[in-house]
Each structure stands twice: as C-alpha cells, then as structure tokens.
Amino acid sequence: MRRVAVIGVGVTKFGKHERTSSELFAEAAADALADAEISADRVQALYYGNVVGSETEHQLHTGPQAASILGIPAIPTTRFEAACASSHAAFRHAVMEVGAGVSDVVLVGGAERVLNVPTPDSTEYFAYASDAVWEQTLGLTFPGVFALIARAHMQKYGTTEEQMAAVAVKNHKHGALNPKAQFQKEITLEQVLKSAYVADPLKLYDCCPFTDGGAAVVLASEEVARKSRRPVWVLASAAASDWMLLGDKRDLSRVPATERAAALAYKQAGLAPTDVDVVELHDCFTIAEIVATEGLGFFEPGAGARAAEKGMTSLGGRVPVNPSGGLKAKGHPIGATGAAQIAEIVTQLRGDAGSRQVSGARTGLTHTLGGNTATVLVSLFGRG
Amino acid sequence: MAEPVITLRHFFERARAGQLTGVRCRKCGELAIPPKELCPACYERAWEPVPLGGEGTIASYTVIRVAPRAFMADAPYAVAAVKLTEGVSILGRIVDIPLERLAVGLPVRFRPIVRNSQTAIGFGPA
Ligand SMILES: [Zn+2]
Numbered sequence: 115m116r117r118v119a120v121i122g123v124g125v126t127k128f129g130k131h132e133r134t135s136s137e138l139f140a141e142a143a144a145d146a147l148a149d150a151e152i153s154a155d156r157v158q159a160l161y162y163g164n165v166v167g168s169e170t171e172h173q174l175h176t177g178p179q180a181a182s183i184l185g186i187p188a189i190p191t192t193r194f195e196a197a198c199a200s201s202h203a204a205f206r207h208a209v210m211e212v213g214a215g216v217s218d219v220v221l222v223g224g225a226e227r228v229l230n231v232p233t234p235d236s237t238e239y240f241a242y243a244s245d246a247v248w249e250q251t252l253g254l255t256f257p258g259v260f261a262l263i264a265r266a267h268m269q270k271y272g273t274t275e276e277q278m279a280a281v282a283v284k285n286h287k288h289g290a291l292n293p294k295a296q297f298q299k300e301i302t303l304e305q306v307l308k309s310a311y312v313a314d315p316l317k318l319y320d321c322c323p324f325t326d327g328g329a330a331v332v333l334a335s336e337e338v339a340r341k342s343r344r345p346v347w348v349l350a351s352a353a354a355s356d357w358m359l360l361g362d363k364r365d366l367s368r369v370p371a372t373e374r375a376a377a378l379a380y381k382q383a384g385l386a387p388t389d390v391d392v393v394e395l396h397d398c399f400t401i402a403e404i405v406a407t408e409g410l411g412f413f414e415p416g417a418g419a420r421a422a423e424k425g426m427t428s429l430g431g432r433v434p435v436n437p438s439g440g441l442k443a444k445g446h447p448i449g450a451t452g453a454a455q456i457a458e459i460v461t462q463l464r465g466d467a468g469s470r471q472v473s474g475a476r477t478g479l480t481h482t483l484g485g486n487t488a489t490v491l492v493s494l495f496g497r498g
Numbered sequence: 499m500a501e502p503v504i505t506l507r508h509f510f511e512r513a514r515a516g517q518l519t520g521v522r523c524r525k526c527g528e529l530a531i532p533p534k535e536l537c538p539a540c541y542e543r544a545w546e547p548v549p550l551g552g553e554g555t556i557a558s559y560t561v562i563r564v565a566p567r568a569f570m571a572d573a574p575y576a577v578a579a580v581k582l583t584e585g586v587s588i589l590g591r592i593v594d595i596p597l598e599r600l601a602v603g604l605p606v607r608f609r610p611i612v613r614n615s616q617t618a619i620g621f622g623p624a
Contacts, residue, residue, distance in 0.1 A: 238566035247506060248532060251618035252577050252591045253562055253569035261560035262579055262589075269558070269602050314561040359532070361588040366558050366579060 115213035118348045119339035120495070122150025122332035123457035128296045128445030130229040131326040134171060135164055135449065138328030139225035140184040142450075146221070146330040146457075150342060154184070157332075158217035160191040161208040163201030163224025164449040169239040170231050180225070197243040198398060199484030200224055201329065202452025202491035206351040208333050209493075218338050223330030224449035236324050240448075243485040248359055257313035257321055257399065259360060259486050264315050264401035266366035271416035273404065275315055279306035280423045281400035282319045282442055288429060289439025291470035296325055296445030320400040325445030329454035346460045349477070349494040350382035358488050367416075371490035372409030372481065379492040380411070385477065387411035390494075392462045392472040393433060394455035395481035397440040403427075406481055407435060410492070429470060437462060437470045452482040452491060463497040503545040504533045510617045518552045518608045518619075520586060521545040531586045552608030553624060554582040559592065559600050576600055580621055590619040 124145030126138050139162070147154055164176040173179065177191030196203040201224030208222040228236045240256050241249075267273045283303055289295040306319035339345040354374035357363055363370070380386060387410060395410065397403035404418035412433050413421045421427060427435035438444045438458040441451060459478035461467050478495045503521055509532060512519050520531040524546055528539040531550065536543055559578035562569070569575070576592035578600070591611055592600065605624035610617050 234567040265558040
C-alpha cells in the first residue's frame with residue numbers, strides 16, 4: 115500500500131441549519147479543497163456518509179447529489195451507511211483506494227440534517243439502526259442502548275452517575291473553546307446531575323444533541339501530498355464489527371468492536387496506546403466515552419470512569435480526549451461525525467487548534483462507533 | 499437448499515403461544531437465540547430447535563422516558579437484557595413489574611407482548 119495523507123479539512127458550524135445535508139457537505143468540501151490548495155478538477159472520487167436522508171429529507175442517492183451541489187458531478191461517488199460511523203467507514207475505503215494506487219486525490223465526507231423534524235421522529239429514525247424485529251419492537255432507543263451499557267458498567271465496576279457527569283462537564287469545557295461547536299458553554303456537575311432522565315441511568319446532559327452539519331477531508335497519495343503545504347499522514351485505518359443484537363453480547367460493559375479495531379489499527383501503525391497524544395472518540399453518551407477510553411487501551415477495563423473524574427482525559431491531562439468538545443458539545447450530525455473527528459485531529463497535529471490545542475501533539479487517534487456498538491472504526495494519524 | 503430449522507415467523511408464532519425457542523448445534527452443542535443460519539462456534543449448519551424455559555434474571559435494564567413516536571403513549575417503560583437460565587441472553591420489554599422494583603439480578607419470566615399483529619419479547623414477574 116502507498117502512503118496516504120490528509121491534505122485539507124473543512125467543517126461547517128454544527129447546530130441547526132436551514133440548508134439541506136448536501137448543501138452542508140458542499141460548504142465543508144469547498145473549504146477542505148481550499149485548505150488543501152487543490153483545484154476541484156483534481157478530485158477523482160467521493161466517499162460519502164449520510165444516514166437518515168431518506169427519513170428527514172426524503173432523499174436517497176445522496177452521493178451524486180452531494181457531488182453535484184459541490185460542482186463536480188462526473189466523478190464516481192459512493193454513499194456509506196454504517197449508522198453513526200458512516201463517514202469514518204467511507205474514510206477507510208477512500209484510504210484503500212488511494213493506498214492501492216487507483217486514485218491520487220479523493221474527497222471524503224458526510225452530512226446530516228435532523229433538526230428539521232421533531233424529537234420523537236428523530237428518536238425513531240435513529241432507532242432504525244437497532245434491529246427492527248428484536249429491538250425496535252421493544253421501544254428501545256439509542257439512549258436506551260447506552261443506558262443498558264451504563265448499568266452493566268456500574269454493576270461490574272462501581273461506576274457512578276457523578277463520574278459519567280464528569281465527562282459531560284469536561285467535553286462542554288472543551289466545546290466552549292471551539293467556534294464550530296453546537297454548545298460553546300460550560301456546564302456544572304450539578305446541572306448534569308439535576309437534568310431529567312432520558313433513559314435511566316442516563317440523563318439529558320449525558321446525551322449528545324441532535325445536530326445538522328457537514329464535514330470533509332481531502333486525501334492524497336504521497337506524491338501529491340509531498341507538494342502540499344501541511345500533510346498529515348494516515349498511519350492506520352481499521353474497522354471491526356460485533357453482533358448486531360445487544361442480547362448476543364456476553365458482557366455489556368465492554369465494546370469488543372472497539373477493542374478489535376484498536377488492536378488492528380495499532381498493529382498497522384506499529385504504535386501503542388501510550389504513543390497517542392490526542393484523541394477524538396465517540397462520546398454519543400458519557401458512558402460511551404468511558405468505555406471507549408478503556409477499549410482503546412488508555413485505561414484498564416473499569417478504570418475509565420475514575421480517569422475521567424480525575425481529569426486525566428481533559429486538555430492538559432495524560433491523554434486529552436475530545437478537545438473539540440466531542441459529540442457531546444461539538445454536536446453529532448451522524449453522517450458527518452467521523453470526518454469531523456478526523457478534521458479535528460488534523461487541525462491538532464498541524465498545531466492550528468488555538469485555545470484548545472494539545473501542545474506538541476504528534477500522533478492522534480479517531481474512534482467512531484455505529485449503532486448498537488456493532489460497527490467501530492479506528493484511525494491513527496501522524497505529522498511529518 | 500436446506501430447510502431453515504426455524505424461521506423468524508415460526509419463532510414468533512411459538513413465542514405468541516408463550517414458548518421461547520432456541521437452536522442447539524448438533525455438532526458442538528452451542529445454544530443460540532435468536533436462530534442463526536450457521537453456528538457461530540463451529541460454523542456448521544446443524545441446528546435443532548430446543549424449547550427454552552423462559553426463566554432468567556435481569557442483567558441490565560433501563561427506563562425509557564423519551565420514546566420513539568410509536569411508543570410515546572407507553573412511556574415511561576422498562577427494557578431489560580435478560581440472562582436466561584440456559585445461559586443465553588435476550589432483550590425484552592418489562593411488564594407488570596413496578597419500575598422502582600427493577601434491579602440487576604431480579605428473576606423474571608418470558609411473556610409475549612402482542613400488539614396488533616406483531617409479537618415482541620417481554621418479561622414479567624418470575
Ligand atoms: Zn456448532
């Protein structure tokens with residue numbers, strides 16, 4: 115495989131937009147091309163993530179739509195749907211296309227629009243990523259899925275609601291430093307603990323919001339990247355899956371797909387968890403961040419909650435997690451999330467992250483989880 | 499083409515009549531619910547249906563308070579992961595157990611939930 119680099123990134127403001135998902139993607143993609151200082155006619159393919167377009171926008175075939183609105187209709191496009199991990203799954207395949215020598219410049223990204231529908235409807239559409247026969251029929255929601263994981267973690271390791279709340283406080287603190295974040299406002303532990311239960315033991319402030327937004331990155335071969343101003347190298351991009359049904363998982367307190375994808379990624383890159391300086395991971399719920407920091411090898415299983423509480427995952431801590439504010443504060447436009455995480459890590463490794471910069475970061479990791487923990491993508495990045 | 503050992507339709511017909519059904523691998527003894535085409539332990543295609551007792555204990559649970567549109571009238575309601583006596587686990591809706599009595603380890607018993615023409619997995623008091 116050839117070496118592959120990210121040479122440009124673009125992200126829209128996250129929050130509520132009165133624009134279609136394709137428009138949001140096109141804005142982010144044009145920004146990414148400008149950042150890469152590369153002309154749109156050099157792009158040879160689009161790998162695109164979009165999840166609930168059929169439901170919220172009555173729109174299928176969003177790949178060519180996104181390319182058309184961007185203004186490059188002739189290139190091959192492929193839409194990826196892997197629930198919340200869609201654009202990270204798209205990224206991995208795009209890395210393989212460039213790595214294999216098929217293309218030299220490929221655009222990857224995603225977008226989502228959900229705030230144009232009421233919450234009971236978006237809650238239902240997101241639940242479509244759980245099993246229609248076995249889980250949707252129970253009225254199981256996504257907060258419900260992670261509530262089952264949280265309860266199992268609490269039971270096995272003594273994790274507390276206060277420790278989960280510490281993750282929300284930390285990510286809001288980071289989000290306050292990110293001008294693109296949906297919530298740029300700090301919150302207190304007490305606010306989290308006093309917020310209403312959505313799915314016990316998870317409360318409103320344990321949950322990421324519904325978000326509209328788009329994100330894009332430009333991938334290039336080594337030859338093209340060498341001529342670009344600030345390439346960030348893709349050191350690994352790995353995927354793993356697990357049983358679709360939560361009932362089939364032996365231990366609800368762990369996410370085996372995260373552990374598998376992380377092991378593959380570390381092996382590809384020849385790195386260990388201790389080599390990672392900055393992390394963007396899938397904190398769709400506070401417990402998801404705790405379990406991910408364990409699955410990625412930063413802490414032993416069961417030690418993630420205490421680590422969060424002690425500030426080990428805060429900016430300035432041992433392993434800063436979600437300097438962007440994460441899904442919790444930056445927002446979670448599901449089709450765009452993976453690409454947005456990659457954009458943040460590239461920004462960090464370039465030293466461009468301003469007041470949320472992890473000083474001296476040389477190696478970064480992105481982790482995106484899809485559905486009932488059945489899909490996980492992990493990628494590693496390095497500068498220079 | 500091999501006849502399926504048990505289709506989803508048959509599974510839910512039996513469930514509607516109060517009987518939970520698993521499949522056991524005749525090659526390696528693996529027990530699975532719901533039915534799968536291949537044995538995940540030995541990859542053979544040698545299942546036979548086995549009736550399950552329907553008894554188990556709550557392994558984890560949640561109370562859903564913000565529900566999807568189709569379930570809004572039911573909220574709040576509980577969903578649990580139940581470990582059956584036979585060792586396999588399955589998710590189900592909790593019925594006829596007060597929400598404040600829910601606890602990990604609480605014994606429960608299978609009970610089908612029939613709604614219009616659809617059958618879903620439920621668990622009530624043991
Ligand atoms: Zn077998």
